Amino acid sequence: MFKTNVGYSVAANATDSGRETATKASEGLNPKVGLLFTSCVQNQNEIIAGVKSVCKDMPIIGCTSSAAIVVSGAGYLGNETGYSGMMTFDGDDLTVGVAGSAKDSRTPREIGKAIAREAIKNAGVKVIPSYFYMVASPKEEEEYLKGIQDVVGRVPMFGGSAADNTVEGKWSIICNDQVFSDGCAVAFFFAKNECKTNYTGEYRETDHYGVITEVRNNRTLAKIDGVSALSKYAEWIGSTPADLKGSNLLVASITKPLGIKDPIGNLTVIRHPMFGDDMNTPADNTDDVMNLGNNLVTKTAVIQMEATVDELIESNSKALTDLNKMMKKEAKSYFLVHCGGRRLGIANAGREKEIYDQIVKVIGDKKFIMVFTFGEYGYREHSANTCGGLMLSFTGFSE
Incomplete structure (x- = not known):
């Protein structure tokens, strides 16, 4: 059975934050991967150390989130001293391979190919993934994606670009014990559950x-x-x-x-x-x-x-309602990517905490995490995987 959990912390000490987040997120699971999202104001290596103190051998992938995260049971977490949140995945039929690389002398497409091959190798399988998560710096996402798809083809994807609070390049990508600001990382999921993404702007x-x-x-x-x-x-x-x-x-x-x-x-x-x-x-x-x-x-x-600010806020519940209709099986948990610029427009009206209300109105107490990115990835039925901005990329997972 496919299982997920979430954890979070608003501890100002980065190591404590990682430890608290991992303790909550791993409860009742033997997680095979953790998708980790953090504040750019904290030390990312110290957050990773805190996570690893609890989940020593678990692969980690993620990025910094712009100004806040939103987590089931916790709400909108935008503490100025920092925050961290993580969604973990487990299951008898689940295998995950994680790989990433900072930008170097290779082209982004070449890096995409290399990390795709490495992720498959790390998973220990010889088939293409069921679906994958991608995170990249907000610069050359399309080229990284081309390289990944050169290896695995058009496999359903979800994810978003690393972000900071002020569009100053203070973002970070996290891949296991690596932290870098320019590059790409992927998590390939080999699973039997249903995973569906509603990729929309709602404009x-x-x-x-x-x-x-x-x-x-x-x-x-x-x-x-x-x-x-x-x-x-x-x-x-x-x-x-x-x-x-x-x-x-x-x-x-x-x-x-x-x-x-x-x-x-x-x-x-x-x-x-x-x-x-x-x-x-x-x-x-x-x-x-x-x-x-x-x-x-x-x-x-x-x-x-x-779109009006009202429509930007209400698009969260609409996108989730549409996602539930798209799924053949009931979604038991959700991974939600929300544009950081879109969040800014809502926050400028002083209404950012309404995002959480819109989510729980549709999914109740089901587990979810929302990250605010500077680029969102996804697809629609009969469309290619692609990258955009000011988008919602909402993904649901069945058991």
């Missing part, structure tokens, strides 16, 4: 859309319909390029992001406009561009999406 389409006509370095949107992208976007949302310069764009776009559709229209993946400048051009440059959190390609359409 509404507007009538504003255009063709991407210029992209720089994969993530800088330079022109839409031949017009400077920031100018076009400002026109769409009733603003001005001057008001959207720098990080002003990041906050303004939380309720008004961009979306791209997959080839059959089954999934609209959200792209988060983050910085209203090139960051690589002279200060007097007048070519208004937008830096986004994920890749874009020319000659494809981009749509302006929208």
